[in-house]
Amino acid sequence: MNLVQLIAQLRGQMATKLEQRNGIATQLTELRAADTVDEAKVEELRAQKAGLDAELDQMQARVKELDEEKARDDAADRLSREVNPGAQKPAYDKVARVGAEERTYRKDKDPKGVSFARDVASAFLGDYGAQARLARHSVEEEVERGLAVQGAQERAVGTGAFTGLVVPQYLVDMFAPMATTGRPFADACEHHDLPPTGMTVNLGRGTTGTSVDDQASENAAVSETDYDDTLLQINVRTAAGQQTVSRQGVDRGLQVEDTIIRDLVKRYHAKVDSNLLNLASTGLTNVATAVTYTDASPTVEELYPKIPEGLSGVEAALLDMASGENIAVMHSRRWYWMQNAMTTKWPVISQPNIVEKTLGANYAERYGSGVRGVLPNGTPVIVDNNIATNLGAGTNEDEIYLGDKNEFHLWEDPDAPLLIRAEQTKAASLGVLLVVYGYYAFTHQRYAHARKIAGTGLVTPTFTGV
Structure with a gap:
């Protein structure tokens, strides 16, 4: 067992001992408040509590000793890297796995995170058992998901009164397929880990290429153009939401915290996705080049040719940087309208895996589950109801977006996409504050390639009917 595993194991054992000790303290308080005090039982419990206190003191001293040893090893490792940049990290820097002890919060026993949500709220009302369980969970997350989680927790602490808690990973995974508008487009983007520090993501972008030309004559100067690039700075954004829960809701409500936290998580994902599409200046609608479709009586047969027209612009912009993984993103009302259409015309050129004499194919997937179908030219369709439907002069138009999915870039926190903070900020009114937040950054402008079909035809x- 390496140092990190040993420290984590000791801290987990301390959390368990602390929970036992606090339980005994509660029993003692209840016994002493009784009309008739069972002195023998009181002495027995006092002895058990004293024994646990002694064990906790020993374990705390042991953890401190191991922390100091680890700090010395870390310092030696940093010095070694300065002298020898190729040196390997100590073995304890590798991700460890917990397999011997049962997790505090488990998907099979608490699939909706009710226990976790209740503990988050209750811990800040002075529930020592909830505090101990959350402490043990934090240790488990640090070991299970690597030292990066510890860094995420440290970055989450803004003041001494706020505690950053990593949401159990199975709850984060569970929230990925969203109800409401969700994040269909965000899930289709090219994902990257958000850098651990800083409020900008910086990318170099070539603006002037070199040149090659035929030499005019022997010994004549050959073509020369200096390569140039510019810095693309992408802001790291913070999406957050809060809800104050009443003490009565915490004490007497049924799944109140779970319902609120789930809704906050849903709103978080939907907001990220909506900003990817609609944010002023940098949202897809504001950076895509328009392909206009104007028609007082629009039909699918007339709309469809605009899609290859837009994709031709995508390819012309990307050239050899294109991945070939183009996508079309549209509102569900547009997708079903296209399915509703009847036709006697078909594309002249057939496409792989497209049935002859059909205008594309519907995969019959539910909303938010990925590709919903494919167009006649083989372009996959993502349906996203975060697309605005109040565009245009009549405030009743939507848009269809086209582009290379690998050039829609999204950076999100790799350690804990969502953190929950809870604090009893409104004690006078018996309130508990729950906050869900996360950091992200995005750009569609590494290459100015995206196209959008817009106009009165939409x-x-x-x-x-027929």
């Missing part, structure tokens, strides 16, 4: 669709 007004509120009319569904007609």
Whole structure:
């Protein structure tokens, strides 16, 4: 067992001992408050508590000793890297796994995170058992998911009164397929880990290339153009939401905290996705080049040619930097309108895996589950209801976005996409504050390639029968 595992194991054992000790302290208080005090039982419990206190003191001293040893090893490692940059990290820097002890919060026993949510709220009302369970969970997360989680927790602490808690990973995974508007486009983007520090992501972007030309004559100067680039700075954004929970809701409500936290998580993901599409200046609608479709009586047969037109612009912008993984992103009302259409015309050129005499294919997937279908030219469709439907002069238009999915870039925190902070900030009114937040950054502008189909041809669709 390496140092990190040993320290984590000791801290987990301390959390368990502390929970036992606090339970005994509660029993003692209840016994002493009784009309008839059972002195023998009191002495027995006092002895047990004293024994646990002695064990906790020994374990605390042992953890301090191991922390100091680890700090010395870290210092030696840093010095070694200065002298020898190729030196390997100590073995305890590798991610460890907890397999011997049962996790505090488990998907099979608490699939919706009710126990975790209740402990978050209750811990800040003075519930020592909840505090001990959260402490043990933090140790488990640090060991299970690596030292980076410890760094995320440290960065989460803004003041001494605020404690950063890492949400159990299975709850984060559970919230990925969102109800409401969710994050279909965000999930389709090219994902990157957000850097651990800083409030900007910086990318170099070439603006002037070199040149090659035929030499005019022997010994004549050959073509020369200096390569140049510029810095693309992308702001790190913070999405956050809060809710004050009443003490009555915590004490007597049924799944109150779970419902609130789940809704906050949903709103967080939906906001990130909406900003990717609609944010002023940098959202996809504001950086994509328009392909106009104007028609007082729009039809799918007339709309479809605009899609290859837009994709031709995407390819012309990317050239050999294109991945070939183009996508179309549209509102659900537009996708169903296209499915509703009837036709007697088909593309002249057939496409792989597209049935002859159909305008594309519907995969019959539910909302937010990825690719919903494919267009006649083979372009996958992402349906996203964060696309605005109040655009245009009549405030009744939506848009269709086209681009290379690998050039829609999204950076998110790799350690804990969501943190929950709780503090009893409104004690006088018996309130507990819950906050969900996360950091992210995005850009669609590494190459100015995206296209959008927009215009009066994309007004509120009319569904007609045969």
